[in-house]
Amino acid sequence: MKKLNVILIGIDTLRADHLGCYGYNRLTSPTIDELAKKGVIFKNCFAQAPATAPSFMSIMTSRYPTYHGIGENIGGTGRVICRMYALDPAIPTLASILKKNGYQTAAFTTGGNVHPLMGFGRGFDYYSVKHGWTGNFRLDAGKRILLSDDPRRWIRENARENFFLFLHTYAVHNPWDPPKRYRKFFVPEAEERLIVPLFRNKTKADRAHRKQLSEQTRGDTYHTLHSFVNPEKPEDVDCLKALYDGAIRYVDECIAALLETVNALGLSENTIIVFTSDHGEEFMEHGMLSHLQLYNELLRVPLIIRAPNLKKSVAVDQIVRSIDILPTILELLHIRRIPPVHGVSLIPASRKNLNLLAIAETETRGCAVQNKKYKYIYPRYKSYKIRTDELYDLEKDPEEKNNILFEKPRIAEKMFSLFEEELHRENLTPPRRKIMYLIK
Ligand SMILES: [Zn+2]
Known part of the structure; x- marks a missing residue:
């Protein structure tokens, strides 16, 4: 019997x-807004990490990072060898469960921190990694905006099957590198002002500066951004936002x-569409x-x-989490046998309060826990910026x-104990940690 497809x-x-x-x-x-009108929009969904690999792995396994084991992004240990x-x-x-169910x-994907060898490839018949900032999101020859034909061709070829498609870009x-029209879309001078010196290396001096930075920072974009943009100048930050x-x-x-x-x-x-992200972007709201x-x-x-x-x-206004995506999809597909997970199905969220707590964790940047009223952040290890613990009253101070x-x-203290309870709530078996080295 034909089941629902999932994108x-x-x-x-x-x-x-x-x-x-x-x-x-x-x-x-406009397209995403239209999609929201035809479906359910969750106004307060929180990721389980502000980093690609742990956050996407929480989406794919419905586990907190401690319990799936991908606690950080791929770490550079040099310019040719990376640890992951x-x-x-x-x-x-999610893919391996759907595969077992006949999908x-x-x-x-655009690869990088969703590298198939990290476990993201598991359960997929086909896992495309197309490097470059836009990945499979590309212009066609006629200059009309299209996805690269690969995912669309794959849908056409599998239209009669039950299929699961994951798209990532x-x-x-x-450095915000879409086609030119979009770099100028909201503030035409933004490209000239920032992206040319930042990433296009137009002049000899720019190229020299870029090379020097790259050597100093091993390509760390954070340092590169900070070195070209004056964060104290609101017009520079506005230009970055316009490019974004x-x-x-x-x-x-x-x-x-x-x-x-x-x-x-x-x-x-007969297709379920789930639209989400792994984390946001900061534009000096908290100094970075x-x-x-x-x-x-x-x-x-x-x-x-x-x-x-x-x-x-x-x-839906109540708090939900990225880990809830997997159980929600499985319930929509009437797949009842699901592995132990941290997330819950969001199908009842429009009619009852699920009282969910949102937690986020990374190995090197700290952890956060929040309910509707309070948010507590604590550094687990030394971070880029050494800081004290923080507590915010989100009702009075939503900008933290x-x-x-x-x-x-x-x-x-209470929020910290809620964090610990939530993290270990399901009594899942801690994962075996495996480190691999990726040679670029
Ligand atoms: Zn990411």
Whole structure:
């Protein structure tokens, strides 16, 4: 019997509040906004890490990073050898579960921190890694915006099967390198002002500066961004945001092309579309650029689910998490035998309060726990910026500017114990850790 297909779209580095359907004032996302109208939009979905590998692995396994073992991104130990963790073979993934249930499975990714050898490839019949910032999100020869034909061709070839497709791109990750029209889309001078000196190495001096930085930082984008942009100058930061927003608009038009294919094949009524991200991007809200901290501009991600067996135009305000995606998809597919996981199905979320707690953890940047009222952040190890523990009253201070830890240390203790309880709630077996070295 034909079951529902699943398309999971994971746009790397997409913060929720830069999309129209999450209240943004620029027209970055007409297609995604339309998708939200036809499905359920979760207004407060939180990622389990502000880093690609641990966050996407939490989506794929419905486990917290401690329990899937991919606690950090691929770490550079030199310019040719990188260290990475690999998923314990005993842990099932969304793809491996769907494969066992008779699905054809394919992933079209931009690689890097969703490298197939880390365990992301498990359960997929086909796992494409197309390097470059936009990956499979590319222009066709006629200059009309299209996804590269690969995922669309794969859908056409598998239209009669039950299929699961995972799409991933770094197209909105810095250095924001979509086609020219989109680099100029919101602030035309942004490209000339920033991206040319930053990444295009137009002049000899730029090239020399870039080379020197690259040697000093081993290609660390955080240091590169900071060295070209004056973070104290709001106009520089506004230009970065305009480039980011242009890249979002580009991705939105690529998704329109994908959905056109799904519609043209008559698949929209039997395909679940899940749209999400792994973490956001920060633009000096807390003194830094890129995505290295645990504030909500980095942890709050979009989550939209359009499914034929779900109500349309529903907005859910309560806290949900990336780990809840897997159990929700499996319930929508009526797959009852599911492995022990940390997440819960979000199907009842529109009618009852699930009282969920959102936690995030990384090995080197610290951890965070939040409910509707409070958020507690603590550094687990020395981070880029050594700092004290932080406590915020999210109702009075949603932007996390006023640390009230010293006024309410008992609340911080309570939040920490909630974090520990939640992390170890399911009593799952800790994974066997495996380290691999990737030679570039
Ligand atoms: Zn990422």
